[in-house]
Amino acid sequence: MTVTHRPSRSEAIARAEARGQRIAAVLPYHYPRALLRAHGFHPVEVWGPPGVPRDEGGRHFQAYTCDIVVRATSFLLRGGLERAGVLLVPHTCDALQGMGSVAGDFLQPSQHVLTLYLPRAGRPTDREYLVAELRRLSDRLAGIAGGRPTDAGWADALAAEEAADETLAALYRDREALAVGDREFYEVVRSREYLAAEEFVEAAAAVPRGTAPSGIGLLLSGIVPEPMSLFDHLAEAGARVVADDLAAGARRLYPPSDAADPIERLADRLLGSPPDPTRGTPIAARAAALAGRMAAAGAKGMLIYDVAFCEPELFDVPLLRRHLGDAGYPVAHVEVELGGELGHRVITRIEAFVETLA
Amino acid sequence: MTMGHRLRLGAGSAALRVQRWRAERRYDRRAPDPGSPLNPPLRSTIRMREMMSRHYLAGRSVSGSRPVAWVTSGAPTEILKALGYHLVYPENHAALCGARRRAEALSSAAEDAGYSRDLCSYARTDLGSLLSGDTPVGSLPPPDLLLCCTNICQTVLYWYRVLADHFGCPLVLVDTPFLYGDAAEPHQVDFVRRQLEDMVPAAEAAAGREFSLDGFTAVVARAKQASDLWLEILERARHRPSPLTAFDSFVNLGPIVDLRGDQATVAFYESLLAELDERIARGVGAVKDERLRVLWDNLPIWYRIGPLSRWLAERGVNVVASTYTHAWGELAEMMDPAEPFEAMARVYLHPILNRSTGHKLAAMRRMVEEFSIDGVILHSDRSCKPYSLGQIDQRDRLVADVGVPALLLEADHNDPRSYAEEQATTRLEAFVEMMS
Ligand code: SF4
Ligand code: SF4
Numbered sequence: 033m034t035v036t037h038r039p040s041r042s043e044a045i046a047r048a049e050a051r052g053q054r055i056a057a058v059l060p061y062h063y064p065r066a067l068l069r070a071h072g073f074h075p076v077e078v079w080g081p082p083g084v085p086r087d088e089g090g091r092h093f094q095a096y097t098c099d100i101v102v103r104a105t106s107f108l109l110r111g112g113l114e115r116a117g118v119l120l121v122p123h124t125c126d127a128l129q130g131m132g133s134v135a136g137d138f139l140q141p142s143q144h145v146l147t148l149y150l151p152r153a154g155r156p157t158d159r160e161y162l163v164a165e166l167r168r169l170s171d172r173l174a175g176i177a178g179g180r181p182t183d184a185g186w187a188d189a190l191a192a193e194e195a196a197d198e199t200l201a202a203l204y205r206d207r208e209a210l211a212v213g214d215r216e217f218y219e220v221v222r223s224r225e226y227l228a229a230e231e232f233v234e235a236a237a238a239v240p241r242g243t244a245p246s247g248i249g250l251l252l253s254g255i256v257p258e259p260m261s262l263f264d265h266l267a268e269a270g271a272r273v274v275a276d277d278l279a280a281g282a283r284r285l286y287p288p289s290d291a292a293d294p295i296e297r298l299a300d301r302l303l304g305s306p307p308d309p310t311r312g313t314p315i316a317a318r319a320a321a322l323a324g325r326m327a328a329a330g331a332k333g334m335l336i337y338d339v340a341f342c343e344p345e346l347f348d349v350p351l352l353r354r355h356l357g358d359a360g361y362p363v364a365h366v367e368v369e370l371g372g373e374l375g376h377r378v379i380t381r382i383e384a385f386v387e388t389l390a
Numbered sequence: 391m392t393m394g395h396r397l398r399l400g401a402g403s404a405a406l407r408v409q410r411w412r413a414e415r416r417y418d419r420r421a422p423d424p425g426s427p428l429n430p431p432l433r434s435t436i437r438m439r440e441m442m443s444r445h446y447l448a449g450r451s452v453s454g455s456r457p458v459a460w461v462t463s464g465a466p467t468e469i470l471k472a473l474g475y476h477l478v479y480p481e482n483h484a485a486l487c488g489a490r491r492r493a494e495a496l497s498s499a500a501e502d503a504g505y506s507r508d509l510c511s512y513a514r515t516d517l518g519s520l521l522s523g524d525t526p527v528g529s530l531p532p533p534d535l536l537l538c539c540t541n542i543c544q545t546v547l548y549w550y551r552v553l554a555d556h557f558g559c560p561l562v563l564v565d566t567p568f569l570y571g572d573a574a575e576p577h578q579v580d581f582v583r584r585q586l587e588d589m590v591p592a593a594e595a596a597a598g599r600e601f602s603l604d605g606f607t608a609v610v611a612r613a614k615q616a617s618d619l620w621l622e623i624l625e626r627a628r629h630r631p632s633p634l635t636a637f638d639s640f641v642n643l644g645p646i647v648d649l650r651g652d653q654a655t656v657a658f659y660e661s662l663l664a665e666l667d668e669r670i671a672r673g674v675g676a677v678k679d680e681r682l683r684v685l686w687d688n689l690p691i692w693y694r695i696g697p698l699s700r701w702l703a704e705r706g707v708n709v710v711a712s713t714y715t716h717a718w719g720e721l722a723e724m725m726d727p728a729e730p731f732e733a734m735a736r737v738y739l740h741p742i743l744n745r746s747t748g749h750k751l752a753a754m755r756r757m758v759e760e761f762s763i764d765g766v767i768l769h770s771d772r773s774c775k776p777y778s779l780g781q782i783d784q785r786d787r788l789v790a791d792v793g794v795p796a797l798l799l800e801a802d803h804n805d806p807r808s809y810a811e812e813q814a815t816t817r818l819e820a821f822v823e824m825m826s
Contacts (some may be wrong), residue, residue, distance in 0.1 A: 051558045094781050096508065096772050126544050129568050130747070130779025137748030138783035149567035152540065152547055157566070157584040164577030165567070231610050312547055312563065341508050343775070347548035350504030369644060374581075 038219075038235045041076065045115055047193040048074035054177070057116035057143065059104060060255065061279045062305060064166060064198075064298040065176055067325055069229070070175035070181035073118060076365045077172060077225035078104045082258045082370035084112065092134055098341040099370035100255070101131045108141055118176060119143040122150060124310050125344050142177050153313035154303045169294065173203040179207065185296045194288070196229035197301075199236045201285050207274065207329075211242030215263035215342035221281055247272030248389050249330045251361075253323060253352075254337035254345060256280040258370050262337065265379050269386040275329035277322055283308050296385045301327060309344045321356030326361055333362040335382065339366045362388065402447045410440040427678055427703035432638055439656060440646045442486075446527040452476040457597035460553065462546045464717075466564055466738050467540040468730070469589055469611055471651040472606040473597045478530055479648050480553075480576050488692030488804035490526050495803055499524070510802035513549040520556065533559050534554040535596040537589075541566040541744040543776040562592050566739050570746050572810045574739045580676035583735035598699050607727045609651040610734065614725035620646045621719030625739040626666045627710040628761055629677025632683070633666045636712040637699040638676060641691040646718045680708035682825050687750075687784070688711045688769035688777045688805035701815075705822050711761045713753060714777075717742045747780030751787055759790055764818035765825040766796040772808045797821040 039047060045055055049160045054075040062108045068075045080103040089097075089105030107113060119141065121132035135143040148169055151158035180187070203210070203221060210217060215222035220239055224232050224301065250266065252273045257280065266273065276282045289300035307321045320332065334356055353363040364385035366378045413436045422428070440510040456476045463468050463481045467482060470477060485495045493511060496518030501507055503521050505514055519525045536559060538550035543605045547563065554561040564585045567578045590601045623642075625632055642662060669675075684702070686709045691698065702709060721740055726733035742750055754766060766788050781798060788796040797817060803810035 093779055094770055094772075094782070097775065121566055124495075126776040127779065128774060133568075133570060133747040134780050134783055136786070137746055137751070147568075147570050151567075151581070152544075152565045153563055155588070157581060157588060160584070161567075161577060161581035164580075168575065175600060212526065234753075309548060309551075312551070312565075316559070317552050337715070341544055343509060344548055346506040346509055347513075347545075347552060349506070351552060353504060365504075 038223050038238075039227060039231055040155060044226045044228065045074070045076060046230060046288075049115070049232070050092055053123070054118070055116040056120055057108075057113045058119040058120045059122060059131065061122065062121060062302055062311075063122050063148060064169075064184075064292070064302060065229075066189040066193040067166060067170060067298055068120075069193060070186050070294070071170065071177045072181075073173065073177070074128060075120075075133070076116070078107065078113070079225070079256045080104060080110075080258065080370045084110065085371065092139070093130065096341055097104070098308065098339050099131070099201070100339060101127045103370060104133075105131060105135075105139070108139065111133070113141070113181070116143050118146055118202040120146045120148065122148045124150075124343070125342075127341070127343075144172075147173055150302065150311065154311075159299055159303055162303060163296055166295045166298055190294055192298065194231045196224065197260065197286055199233045200224055201279075203236050203239070204275075204282060204285065206245050207242055210244055211240045211243050213263065213267055214259055217239060218257055218260065218263060218273075218281070225232075238270060245272060248386055249274035249326075249332050250386070250389075251275045251277060251326045251331040251334040252275035252330070252337060253322070253334055254279070254340050256370075258368075259373055261373060265382060266376060266386070269383045271356050271382075271386040272390065274331050275325045277306075277325070277334075279308075279310075282306060295364065309348050313349045315348055316355060319352055322352070323359040323361060324357075325358060333364065333385065335385065336363060336365040338367045340369050370378060393785065397570055399448065399451050402450075405479065406440050406447065408445050409592055412790070418651050419589065427700065427706075428567040429589050429674055429676055431677055432634065432642070432662065432665055434658070435638070436676060437658060438642050438644060441649065443656065445648060446530075449478060449531045449759065450528050453531045454724075457534045457599070459535040459537050459593075460533040460550075460594075461537040462539050462542060462550070463807060464542040464585055464738065464741050464743070465537045466589075466734050467537070468609045468651055468734060469601070469606060469687050470537065470587065470593055471609045473593055473599050473601055474592070475535070475597060477532065480492070480516040480549075481512045482644060482648050483519070483525065483527065483530065484512040485692050487515050487519065487526060490697065491806075492524075492526055492561055492694055493693065493804040494806055496522065496709060502575065504787060507687035507805075510545045510549070511802050511808075513545065513771075515804050517549075517552065517788050520553075533557055535559060535593060536561040536564070537564070537566040537593075539566060539738060541738050541741050541750065542742065542758060545775070545776070560592060560596055562589050564589065564738065566744055568744055568746075569739060571750075572749075574736060578739060579732070579735050583667065585617060586731050586735055586738075603730075607730055609776070610725060610730045611727040612653060612656055613651045614722055614727065616646055616650055616652075616655045617643045617657055617719050617722035617725065618657065619663055622658060623663050623666060623721055624711065624716055624719055626663070629670050630683075630762065631673075631680035632708055632710040633674065633676060634710075635676045635699055635703075636715060637684045637690070637695050639712065639715040640695060643715055643718065650718075667770065675708070677703045677706070677708040678707045682706045682764045682822070683758075683762055684709045684825075685754060685766045686769065687754060687766060688771050689774055691769060691801045691809065692804055693806045694809065695755065695800075699794075701818070702822075707822060707825075709767070711763070713742055713750065713757070716753075716757075743776055747784065751784045754784065754788060755792055758788070759795055764819060765794055767821070768796060768798050769803075770798045770800050772800070772802040773805060774803060795821060795824040
């Protein structure tokens with residue numbers, strides 16, 4: 033069964049422009065959506081895109097740079113982001129550090145290049161810093177937009193984005209009661225990357241209720257499930273993703289905050305994100321959280337699905353394998369390039385892994 | 391420390407001293423080598439080797455008598471020094487393995503355990519050493535504390551999380567926001583200063599010792615003295631001919647990284663500086679026939695330092711300066727023992743690796759001018775992404791705007807499998823020709 037029509041990325045952009053919003057192109061992956069909205073910007077995320085060749089980006093970044101950074105640079109240089117007034121590059125990793133810096137210093141596109149450094153721990157001092165860092169970003173956005181958000185603007189932005197975040201969390205909670213396969217499920221989850229908050233809530237509401245298809249339960253870990261045909265291959269192998277640890281998925285299930293100040297509220301929520309290697313979570317704590325998630329969802333094993341050259345993910349692989357192995361969960365690891373379809377070797381590895389879990 | 395340990399350390403120390411005397415005697419008696427394109431290496435390097443060996447030797451018997459911390463190369467170690475910690479620098483240890491051609495085998499051990507070949511080769515070398523127990527220094531003392539500072543890369547945080555898991559000891563993080571702009575903003579300085587202050591109780595607890603502000607201030611003062619001297623040493627390369635090569639400075643970097651804050655380090659760099667001044671007075675250059683002067687960007691290729699230095703010298707090329715070695719000297723002026731926490735917060739935010747690609751280009755342009763540079767080699771280091779990303783644009787700007795030939799040399803700082811000798815030689819030949 034498939035879900036009803038959702039606006040496409042370009043339709044969502046056109047609608048945002050029609051509402052008088054400006055477009056902010058945003059690189060992966062933690063950032064304060066409500067902050068952008070409060071300042072009149074509609075965030076549209078850029079995860080590559082996978083179909084864009086590395087050519088132009090490859091003239092600025094070495095071959096050992098991940099696809100997200102190189103393809104996003106190609107896309108920028110080809111004019112793919114020309115409707116955006118702002119390019120926000122969160123400092124997720126060394127590769128995005130390079131992209132943010134090269135874009136600002138050398139590429140100097142027509143968009144304003146903004147950066148955001150997220151602290152790598154959750155200590156009181158990290159919170160204080162993040163609040164100040166978000167205020168700095170807010171000042172920059174206010175400078176570009178020509179004004180600061182009103183209290184009503186803040187209230188609208190927070191309410192809308194928090195409602196959408198709660199909808200995303202509910203999708204995950206209700207996964208077993210959604211009558212859609214993994215591909216459809218993740219298409220809806222990932223539509224949050226470009227839809228307005230209200231559009232996303234609508235899209236989620238349109239997902240048919242019923243019973244989720246059956247299959248050997250897997251937890252899918254990694255950055256982004258591209259190509260999305262991965263889910264078709266998993267289904268063919270008899271597997272189903274019952275939980276995830278994806279940067280483009282459950283790593284962005286932000287907890288609520290009761291702080292009254294909008295920026296403090298955003299900081300609390302970002303700092304409360306689930307365990308994540310890019311945020312410095314100790315590996316044992318991350319493994320324990322993953323094991324808990326797998327137990328709760330009935331997953332039999334974990335598939336780590338990494339973008340090639342992604343250091344934050346690659347470092348944890350051996351210890352995750354060990355800790356989760358000790359907890360009774362086998363782990364398989366594959367690395368992929370984003371362009372094109374999945375290679376035979378990867379498909380065979382995935383099939384073989386699923387077979388061992390059967 | 392047990393009596394047995396003390397005796398072994400004493401005996402080892404005496405043996406190292408005798409080794410140094412012998413090496414110095416050999417050095418003083420050696421006949422000139424007319425066939426070499428290089429003048430004799432710096433005599434002080436012999437002493438540096440003794441210092442570093444002594445440090446590793448002390449590490450073998452330090453457990454139980456002094457607290458031990460494993461630290462990243464850009465970490466704010468002055469606080470730990472003031473608490474009497476013995477410091478281990480996994481990056482320095484990995485470089486040593488690289489220089490002694492042990493990195494490939496150790497990296498393979500890490501890869502066999504599942505660590506990807508795409509990870510930083512320092513991390514792979516060290517994790518391989520940890521997993522196999524193999525190290526050219528005998529053994530490394532296990533840490534009571536890990537100190538990780540992100541001012542060189544995020545990689546170190548991933549790596550130290552693995553170490554924390556392995557050793558089960560506390561990991562103290564000093565997180566230093568990357569500086570995209572011209573200088574650190576007040577909230578960034580506050581963030582780092584507070585982390586330095588918060589680090590004190592954690593370090594005290596792991597050490598079982600009390601922190602003394604006076605002790606800290608004294609360490610900062612000595613670290614500043616040594617960093618000032620290091621910068622002076624590097625600046626001596628402005629002379630024509632230069633009394634040292636960047637390869638000499640790579641090799642003599644150990645004490646300023648590992649033993650910063652020690653009086654012996656200050657004394658060592660004073661003697662190295664005196665040796666350089668004496669060379670300058672005699673008109674002796676490191677390269678006998680220095681015709682071309684080159685700037686090196688990024689880490690060295692540890693396993694090719696000797697051959698590369700010789701190959702270039704044969705063609706009259708002296709690599710006189712590097713952005714990498716300057717990183718440990720250029721921040722000396724920010725160090726202020728009168729305001730140690732605030733000043734150190736600034737210092738540890740500003741290393742070149744924590745600054746924008748545009749800042750690095752500006753630094754290179756300045757060095758081209760100040761060191762009368764004829765060409766730039768940008769080592770595109772496969773496994774050090776933070777240093778390498780941005781180099782393509784930096785090279786293009788150096789060529790187009792500054793008018794110097796600039797070569798992007800593909801390699802890896804520690805993993806010889808990523809170095810294609812023939813291809814590198816062809817590219818270097820073309821580069822030298824372009825400068826001539
Ligand atoms: S894929 Fe990995 S290395 Fe690349 S941008 Fe994402 S987190 Fe960074
Ligand atoms: S990635 Fe680069 S800066 Fe970081 S530890 Fe490795 S060599 Fe050093």
